Amino acid sequence: MKINQQKLCSKRIKYVIRSAIEKDATELSQLRLQIDGETENLDRERGEAYIDVPGFQQMIKTDTENSRNLFLVALVDDQIVGFSRCEGVYLNRFSHKVEFGVCVLKAFWGYGIGKNLLKESIAWADSYGIKKITLSVLETNDKAVNLYRKFGFEIEGVLKKDKLLSDGNYYNTIVMGRFND
Template identity: 40%
Template sequence: MGSFEEIKYMCKDKNIVIRSAGVDDAEELIELIRKIDNETTFLLREPDEFTMTLEKEREFLEDKLSNDRELFIIAEVDGKIAGTCGLHGSSRKRLIHSRILGIALAKEFWGIGIGTRLMKAAINWTKDNGFLRITLEVDTKNYRGISLYTKMGFEVEGTFIKDKKLADGTFTNSYAMALLL
């Protein structure tokens, strides 16, 4: 991963740290993702589809740490991992200027600015590393997410119709959003 300088701040009497995820975070990250998968339908998988083993999660984190074209950061609240934010993309010449963003935050930490801080950190890292564009997909009913992304400068570029089918058989639509740097 390209260099990422840890960010520390206080919010509502809580110590918050945004930092690179390390291999030692693997077990806690698995627990967090399982929790978040059960809190929202806005992610890309059903809760029972997350089957990452501890070994595979460690390999994933090692890969992120050794790749200077990708980022995987976490937000800790009083020492507990509350959310993640990652950037990845292609190494193909025509696409190398762009990164794809993914973010997830445990519901108990919604609404206190952690998502904004994670996004700012990811955007700054993207700029610092010479990328020119960040893209993401967001469910059209994820109003909190859309509000955050719009606040950060992202714009809707298109709509994917019935792009996800939920376990109950209903479909959702998503926006393709981008931030040009």
């Protein structure tokens, strides 16, 4: 699915949120690799589950054609600095929900980019009759948990000792959901 482009401004930077297009694939492949190496808040370490350019091209094509998927990018000065995806399940019993994920380059944290990717995704989901958005977040990512709560997400459960981080310790994953009755 596609959305209309949004122009935003925060803390003296201007950025655009729009649907991903096929020509973004090269930049997205490199960006995901970089972001995975900047934080342990995501599931992957740098280089794990690598998605090459054809992989991103196929993902963008699939997400554009399917009404239960949404792939957004955030650009500053025509450079992609973050992206988000909502991915639906096509089994009838799960057709009411999508799973949300987001990542932003560390240099652009604090500008509201992740928040606005989330807002656009929620607006899209609400307008297309999606009843539930789910996500997972590392228990130590307090900023993200608080942001999700502000947007109506509830904690549905905790996956104990779910992730092993570089400090050698296990951490819990919080499973959250937002319901649109």
